[in-house]
Amino acid sequence: MPFNLDDKLVIAVASSALFDLRDSHKIFLDEGPIAYRDYQEKNIDNTLKPGVAFPFVKRLLNLNNSFEEQPIEVILLSRNSPETGLRVFRSIKAHNLDISRAGFFSGESPYKYIPSFDTALFLSANLEDVNKAIKEGLPAGQVLDVEIEDDPNDDELRIAFDFDGVIIDDEAETVFKKGDLQKFHDNETKKSELPHKGGPLKNFIDKIGRIQSIENRRLEVDKNYKKVISTAIVTARNAPSHERFVTTLKDWGITVDTTFFLGGIEKSRVLKIMKPHIYFDDQKLHLDTTIKGIPFVHIPFGIANE
Numbered sequence: 001m002p003f004n005l006d007d008k009l010v011i012a013v014a015s016s017a018l019f020d021l022r023d024s025h026k027i028f029l030d031e032g033p034i035a036y037r038d039y040q041e042k043n044i045d046n047t048l049k050p051g052v053a054f055p056f057v058k059r060l061l062n063l064n065n066s067f068e069e070q071p072i073e074v075i076l077l078s079r080n081s082p083e084t085g086l087r088v089f090r091s092i093k094a095h096n097l098d099i100s101r102a103g104f105f106s107g108e109s110p111y112k113y114i115p116s117f118d119t120a121l122f123l124s125a126n127l128e129d130v131n132k133a134i135k136e137g138l139p140a141g142q143v144l145d146v147e148i149e150d151d152p153n154d155d156e157l158r159i160a161f162d163f164d165g166v167i168i169d170d171e172a173e174t175v176f177k178k179g180d181l182q183k184f185h186d187n188e189t190k191k192s193e194l195p196h197k198g199g200p201l202k203n204f205i206d207k208i209g210r211i212q213s214i215e216n217r218r219l220e221v222d223k224n225y226k227k228v229i230s231t232a233i234v235t236a237r238n239a240p241s242h243e244r245f246v247t248t249l250k251d252w253g254i255t256v257d258t259t260f261f262l263g264g265i266e267k268s269r270v271l272k273i274m275k276p277h278i279y280f281d282d283q284k285l286h287l288d289t290t291i292k293g294i295p296f297v298h299i300p301f302g303i304a305n306e
Helices: 022-032 033-042 054-065 087-093 111-117 126-133 171-178 182-192 202-219 242-252 268-274
Strands: 010-013 072-078 100-106 120-125 140-143 156-160 228-233 258-261 278-281 296-298
Touching: 010 054, 010 100, 010 111, 010 182, 010 202, 022 033, 054 156, 072 087, 072 111, 072 120, 111 120, 111 126, 111 182, 120 126, 120 202, 126 140, 156 268, 171 182, 182 242, 202 228, 242 258
Parallel strands: 010 072, 010 120, 072 100, 120 140, 156 228, 156 278, 228 258, 278 296
Antiparallel strands: 140 296
16 A cells, blocks of 8 residues: 555655755865765765754654654655765664655756655755745745754744745735835735735645644643644734734634734844744845854745845
8 A cells, every 4th residue: 555645744855954964065066976975985874963954854753753643754855866875864864863765866956856745845955956946836945054053852843934925925025025014014904804825835834733733632632741833923014914914824724823023123033032943934134044053944935036
């Protein structure tokens, strides 16, 4: 019987997002693919250090230990060949990550195969791959080069999103970019009862919500159960554009734990305190990579990235 992905949250992750491959990548750029292959073979048992997406992936996979449904599947999609990818798989084993499925593309971009696995999110450090995926309407994000800090005593999984151009499309953002703030608010007020259309990560947040529903049902029968997933939306919107925001999430049946309507206040002020294990935004100006410990993911979608 084929392995069924229908009811699972599937994350596709490149080795460049999962592990710190900066040294390896430098050898590839400076000396070429043959030197890169020799380097990986020579260091095959030298376990790779965690990369930017590692804390997020690790915590996500750990959810399978709590639920009979086994709701999470993580698949490796790598530009490596099977030979050079052996070090990646050995590192996966050394870090006790439950990842057994992979695609190796020997230097080619894996983005075409994102739909093959019903993927809700593809993470890579390779901007070219992410851009190609986004242009095809696929859910992808580029992990930015930041210093991560992962507290081993912190079992929670905190996921934070921007709203416009990430969860929804860029319809409203286009009004803002082509006009001014007042025109944006007027447009959103006029359409306050009209839900937005979905953006690149609409399916992802929807599936995260389904897992939160499993947690809620678990809590109903076990009052001692401690919820693991916490979701947040950190948006530059403020009143009166908040009403269409609420209309949209209500129409989609999505509930988030925390929402910030910042109205232009720097997002880093709340992200530093929240310390999400991953944060998605379509504008790099909101992704301050000098802040240690926050895995930032850029979604290069829409008018903000033209």
